[in-house]
Amino acid sequence: MLKKNDVIEVEIVDLSHEGAGVAKAEGLVFFVENALPGELIRMRVLKVNKKIGFGKVEEFLRTSDQRNQNLDMAYLRTGIADLGHLSYPAQLDFKRKQVKDSLYKIAGIADAEVLPTLGMDEPLHYRNKAQVPVRRVKDQLETGFFRKHSHDLLPIEDFYIQDPVIDQVILFTRDLLRRFDIKPYDEKERTGLIRSLVVRRGHYSGEIMVILVTTRPKIFRIDQLVERLIEAFPAIKSIMQNINDQPGNAIFGKDWRMLYGQDYITDQMLGNDFQIAAPAFYQVNTEMAEKLYQTAIDFSGLTAEDMVLDAYSGIGTIGLSVAKQVKQVYGVEVIPEAVENSRKNAEINGITNASYVCAAAEKAIQDWLKEGIRPNVILVDPPRKGLTASFIKASSAMQPDKITYISCNPATMARDIKLYQEQGYTLKQVQPVDLFPQTHHVEAVSLLIRADSSAK
The missing domain is CATH 2.40.50.140 (Nucleic acid-binding proteins)
Known part of the structure; x- marks a missing residue:
């Protein structure tokens, strides 16, 4: 034994x-x-x-x-690049197999058409957002990443898969925090001020947002810190503070303060401009998100007469990308700042046929059904836990011809597809998309068609 x-x-x-x-x-x-x-x-x-x-x-x-013999083992130890030791073509094959295996083991679908994974030409330095813990290591404030399955910080200066400018902003901010003797958070003692640094940078615009996550409102010499940051990086359009005094792994607390500029940055996706607020979800790989959304649009085969429901709509990226091709877009999202962003984003892009509500998706669907609103195409992009059974029932009750499912978790996608099959939908095809090169994560777009629908 x-x-x-x-x-x-x-x-x-x-x-x-x-x-x-x-x-x-x-x-x-x-x-x-x-x-x-x-x-x-x-x-x-x-x-x-x-x-x-x-x-x-x-x-x-x-x-x-x-x-891949050249990988720095720190990227494996922290999980930053937990597949970085595998050659990139083999990573793409692995991800396609993940999707196929999930569909077979969980949904019992053996014959699904799963296309080869769409990958990147340059699968490094792609992340437009960093969330980096700040801790004391060997008596010095450090930024880095936790070792897997622990809260031991491994100091890291080059994050390998992040936009290099984001790495520069993190290091510069780290040095300022050291110089101003701002105390890093200690989880065990629950002391110290600065917990995390979050940095976003627009892929096309280059605009930068810096978020300081602190345990309390007052930051010593904050004006000087802000001044030095914007002097060093003129592309910074927003410096925000988030106050999180609760123990646990959640990065953000509920209290937001604006320290400089505005409370959003702007970037482009599929030809539209988007305002991105600090707490809003925005895909971290813009280049591949465009391929992901374009795949969803192509799968949906949209026409000028279509009414589209954009569920889990975030800041409106998918719905506004299709709005000019269809009759009407209805979006639903639970984060109020994201809904505000999506309405503003529609306005910025001159889109008048997209409306957004802040609610749980199931509740919004029930309200729309009462009003006689029945979209014939539903686009869903849920979080990792997938859809609720009640959402699947409610969305099926709308009897859309097509459901285009964007997933960041093949296992929950397969589970949900099985439930949609019980509601009379058939899986037509699946396209895996590599939004997270060098990691085990895979996104996929699936097209479901109502069995008695004329849609092809």
Whole structure:
């Protein structure tokens, strides 16, 4: 019987959905970080349960020809690039397999048309947003990333997948915080002032927003800090403060203050201008988000007579991207600032046939049904937990011809597709899209058509 600290020779036979190597030994399945299919390793046993175990690589006896040998291990240890050790073409294949496997195992769909994953030409430095914890390490304020499954901060200066200008802003702000002796947050003691830095930069506009997340309102010498920041980075259009005095992992609290400029930045997507408020959701990879949304638009086969429901509409990026091609767009979103942004974004782009409400999607659908509003195309882009069963019922009650589902989690997408099938919808095709190169995350667009619909 294997026990902790045993060292055995194993072959890696697969990758888990989170990108860990999978090995089998003595009736157990082991998950091993930084190990790829086809590799032969000496593995140290870290932990053993009844059926599964966790191991780490002690020595490579044979390496995969798909291994990226040049990766700084800090990116694997923190999960910043938890698939960065795999060659990029193999990452794209892995993501397509994830989608196919989820559809088969969860929804029982074996014959789905899952297209090859759409990837990036340059799959690095793509993130337009950084959320970086600030902690004390070896008696100095540091910015970086937590090691996986811990709250130990690993100081990092080059984040590898982030816009390099964002990295520069973080380092400059870190140095200012040190110089002004602003105390970093200590989770155990619940002391210190600065918890996190959040930086956004418009992919096309280059406009920058800096958010200081603090435990209390007063920041010592804040005027000087702001002055130095905007002097060094004239592209900064917004400096915000968020106050979060609660323990736990949530980055933002409820209290927002504007320290400089305006409370949003502007960027472009698919030819429209968008105002992005500090708490609003905006895809972190603009180049691939455009491909993702364009895929959803193409799948939907929209016409000038279509009425579209944009559920989980965020700041209106998808709905406003299709508005000029259709008769009417109805959007629903629960974050008030995002709804405000979407209405403003419609105005900025001269779009008059899109309306947005702030409500739970199920509630909005029920209200629209009472008013006799029945969109024939529904676009959904839910969070990782997917759709609720009540949303699926309510949206099916509208009897749309097509439902175009944008997903950031193949498992919940497969579960939801199964429920839509029970409501009389058929899955036509799926397109995986790589919004998060070097990580195990995958987005996908699925087209569902009502079985008795004339839509093709």
